[in-house]
Amino acid sequence: MVKKTLSLTLNRIIQEAKADLLLGDIYLLLEHAIGRGKEFIYTYPMYSPTENELDRWEECRTRRLKGEPVSYIxxxxxxxxxxxxxxxxxxxxxxxxxxxxxxxxxxxxxxxxxxxxxxxxxxxxxxxxxxxxxxxxxxxxxxxxxxxxxxxxxxxxxxxxxxxxxxxxxxxxxxxxxxxxxxxxxxxxxxxxxxxxxxxxxxxxxxxxxxxxxxxxxxxxxxxxxxxxxxxxxxxxxxxxxxxxxxxxxxxxxxxxxxxxxxxxxxxxxxxxxxx
Ligand SMILES: C[S@@+](CC[C@H](N)C(=O)[O-])C[C@H]1O[C@@H](n2cnc3c(N)ncnc32)[C@H](O)[C@@H]1O
Known part of the structure; x- marks a missing residue:
């Protein structure tokens, strides 16, 4: 069975995260989670992150929502x-x-x-x-x-x-x-x-x-x-x-x-x- 998360694209992640995070923070955290720069995110909004990348993104998002500054994450x-x-x-x-x-x-x-x-x-x-x-x-x-x-x-x-x-x-x-x-x-x-x-x-x-x-x-x-x-x-x-x-x-x-x-x-x- 294909995991639901694997169909998540960068674009969809960004749209969903906008509900509770600032756009600037989302980009910085996403770059960190997938190990690629902003240019990649702009160029390939339909890229589907791997399971590891999604896990990292979820960890970043959770830490940020608890109040940890982006730079420490x-x-x-x-x-x-x-x-x-x-x-x-x-x-x-x-x-x-x-x-x-x-x-x-x-x-x-x-x-x-x-x-x-x-x-x-x-x-x-x-x-x-x-x-x-x-x-x-x-x-x-x-x-x-x-x-x-x-x-x-x-x-x-x-x-x-x-x-x-x-x-x-x-x-x-x-x-x-x-x-x-x-x-x-x-x-x-x-x-x-x-x-x-x-x-x-x-x-x-x-x-x-x-x-x-x-x-x-x-x-x-x-x-x-x-x-x-x-x-x-x-x-x-x-x-x-x-x-x-x-x-x-x-x-x-x-x-x-x-x-x-x-x-x-x-x-x-x-x-x-x-x-x-
Ligand atoms: C407001 S931070 C400035 C850090 C950095 N210079 C900057 O501008 O982003 C103040 C720094 O002073 C250091 N500090 C505090 N008391 C000190 C002391 N008695 N002697 C030397 N450094 C001290 C702290 O460890 C901290 O790194």
Whole structure:
């Protein structure tokens, strides 16, 4: 007897899944399940997936319906037009964080320190475009450091990025950088459980938790960065728009000047550039 599932075509799967999943998610999950790109799905909508492919699709669909982010199911996320491997020990890179990379590249630094590198998306993207920049990337999570190194090896081949497991600056030699960049954890601890389940139940708390007021990591980074910045150096930080006032106050207290505040596509204040 021919199994009913074997008569399912890609087109039919997509139409049925649209009842409870977003179309963009369906394509990414289907690509992952059948191991072929979007072009294949567009070109062969009448293709009938094999039994194994259908099983994989069902597993992906079930996980997504439970709230798991697509990137943790597929293991991949695009950032700055590069594909980064991610897992549940690394934050999923966000589109707005590409602004940080823009701000770094605009300044063409000879040296860069990335604090809280996660899967390495900022450090690797900068190094990809500025191949003479000496990049150091730190993270408190050893699993994140391992993933960042994996992504650098995959995307850059031979490279000289230094990946270090470090609590902020603790494990660094006393070297000066032209730019220090960070997308630090900045969610107020009490807000984390109110975030969508995709974030609160799946993304690593260490990557989200900014302490009681969301400002803990900014105090630490701004407070301790001066010895690690060259004279004309810049400290470039991502922030939640609501934290701008608090971050500016910390910067003032630590004798930093606000050079620029950059808005994201939604016109929210998203990146602050500070000079010592
Ligand atoms: C918001 S995530 C940013 C990840 C990645 N840079 C990005 O932009 O997508 C913050 C990162 O900071 C790391 N982190 C948290 N506390 C840290 C600390 N004390 N020292 C170094 N890294 C830390 C987390 O492990 C996490 O990878």
């Amino acid at each position: 597929t293991g991949w996320r695009e950032f700055y037009s590069l594909d980064f491997k991610v897992d549940r020990f690394t934050l999923i890179p966000r589109q707005e964080t590409e602004l940080l990379v823009d701000q770094v590249l605009l300044r063409r630094p000879d040296s860069l320190l990335d604090i809280g590198t996660g899967c390495g998306n900022i450090a690797v993207s900068v190094r990809y475009h500025l191949n003479r920049c000496l990049v150091t990337a730190v993270d408190l999570s050893v699993k994140a450091v391992q993933m960042a190194r994996y992504n650098a090896n995959r995307l850059l081949g031979q490279h000289d990025i230094r990946f270090i497991k470090s609590n902020y600056f603790n494990e660094l030699d006393k070297v000066e950088f032209d730019v220090i960049v960070s997308n630090p954890p900045y969610i107020k601890s009490s807000d984390i459980d109110r975030l969508p389940i995709e974030i609160s139940s799946y993304e690593p708390r260490i990557a989200l938790d900014g302490g009681s007021d969301g400002l803990m990591t900014y105090s630490k980074i701004i407070g301790d960065s001066q010895p690690y910045l060259s004279q004309a150096g810049k400290l470039i930080l991502e922030l939640d728009p609501e934290l701008l006032g608090g971050v500016m106050t910390i910067a003032e207290e630590k004798n930093y000047t606000v050079e620029n505040v950059v808005k994201d596509l939604g016109l929210n204040d998203r990146v602050i550039v500070l000079s010592p």
